[in-house]
């Protein structure tokens with residue numbers, strides 16, 4: 001069945017065509033994002049949801065999203081998506097980090113010019129027939145200092161344009177390296193220094209716990225008198241009420257805002273002030289940017305739904321379309337090794353250690369580890385998947401350790417999963433043969449050679465004569481056919497393992513009889 005995607009915001013129709021061309025069924029309902037009840041009602045019919053900023057992907061929406069695999073944000077900020085809830089549900093969330101950056105940077109520059117020359121007010125006055133030539137006295141930007149808070153993609157484009165305007169650019173961004181600052185021609189400064197020196201301040205950070213109110217009342221008080229403030233990033237970075245007061249007192253000369261604490265903003269402390277310019281979150285609204293992000297999100301979502309390739313996911317490592325087929329058999333192996341260990345583990349898992357030897361060590365092991373952890377925890381949590389597994393393991397206090405060794409041993413690639421609980425430590429290793437099928441090659445240090453079959457019986461016993469005959473007779477008497485039989489032992493007369501593929505489920509009475517056989521230590525049915 002073809003995957004189905006819902007577009008619930010006003011994306012460029014270019015996205016619809018991409019989905020169709022890729023063989024994906026698509027419903028384009030650009031106003032649906034505003035109707036959360038209707039969205040909750042129908043979301044269960046879709047594998048993918050493509051959005052801009054109007055749709056809010058809340059835990060309630062996700063609870064109904066029974067087949068949803070991916071949310072694609074045609075844009076940068078994903079603050080309208082509950083990422084932890086999506087991750088817990090195993091839904092990939094991807095954005096398009098560059099498609100609208102130039103456009104948004106241009107909007108910030110436009111806002112800066114509009115403030116410097118009071119263009120909106122001058123326009124309104126002129127068109128009202130007033131010709132108030134003496135009322136509008138602007139300021140020149142050349143040689144002025146622009147303070148950029150957040151110098152990432154958009155911030156550095158703003159810096160580039162401002163340098164072109166002959167402004168002096170200073171930036172506060174704890175993650176901006178001195179080398180990068182030098183490369184892009186900005187002076188890296190501390191926040192207080194920026195506040196004290198900037199003639200214009202522009203914000204370009206995401207909204208996080210650290211950036212919320214970065215321009216608080218206290219910070220605004222430290223700014224230069226006559227400063228102008230531009231916010232084309234996110235509402236909440238600036239304390240709007242404090243800014244309104246600073247405008248009122250004349251300390252701040254002007255503010256240009258594209259984003260607001262509450263959106264859609266129908267009322268706001270900044271509205272109505274003569275030196276304030278507002279736009280309704282138009283930063284990304286150009287034909288070019290909207291085409292870019294729509295095409296990119298549709299391609300990315302299609303790649304994931306059709307080929308398992310992941311790019312620009314905010315809650316999972318990237319996997320290219322070339323990597324996806326190489327990873328696939330190892331994802332299956334990792335998940336099955338995890339499942340094997342999970343089905344044998346009854347007590348609380350403290351640590352999972354996963355070792356990647358040989359060629360597999362150079363693949364995207366984060367994805368493999370997530371698959372192993374998903375398999376391990378699935379016996380306890382049916383809904384877990386590779387996306388949700390790391391966060392669920394973390395929530396449960398399970399330590400996940402990874403080791404890679406690129407030098408191959410007996411096998412070209414080997415994955416070893418070790419589970420440590422309060423009572424025991426158990427390892428199991430597997431590989432993928434040339435046929436692409438995962439194999440178990442070692443259990444607790446005992447060599448075996450078995451495929452993962454839908455129904456298996458795992459027995460550990462003392463290596464004593466007569467066990468195999470008695471065991472096989474019990475299965476035969478119960479009418480359970482043995483499909484394959486793998487045996488292994490650590491030494492003659494030591495610990496032995498039997499891993500048996502059977503045709504059908506293992507009945508409880510049979511299991512009890514196997515458990516009672518002399519020399520049997522443990523017998524457990526396994527399903528894959």
Ligand SMILES: NC(=O)C1=CN([C@@H]2O[C@H](COP(=O)(O)OP(=O)(O)OC[C@H]3O[C@@H](n4cnc5c(N)ncnc54)[C@H](O)[C@@H]3O)[C@@H](O)[C@H]2O)C=CC1
Pocket residue numbers: 075076077097100101104149150151152153154155172173174175176204205206207210211232233234258259281282283284285
């Ligand atoms: N108005 C609009 O329509 C649009 C708004 N945006 C907003 O712009 C924001 C920035 O976008 P990009 O530049 O693409 O993101 P980015 O991730 O490339 O850059 C963000 C920068 O903020 C910095 N940063 C993080 N925490 C900080 C802190 N506590 N103090 C100072 N700097 C900090 C980061 O180090 C990074 O360099 C987005 O998060 C989004 O919210 C993006 C597109 C359109």
Ligand SMILES: O=C(O)CCC(=O)C(=O)O
Pocket residue numbers: 052053074075076077078100281282283284285
């Ligand atoms: O889609 C839009 O218009 C908003 C863009 C935006 O805020 C973003 O990409 O973060």
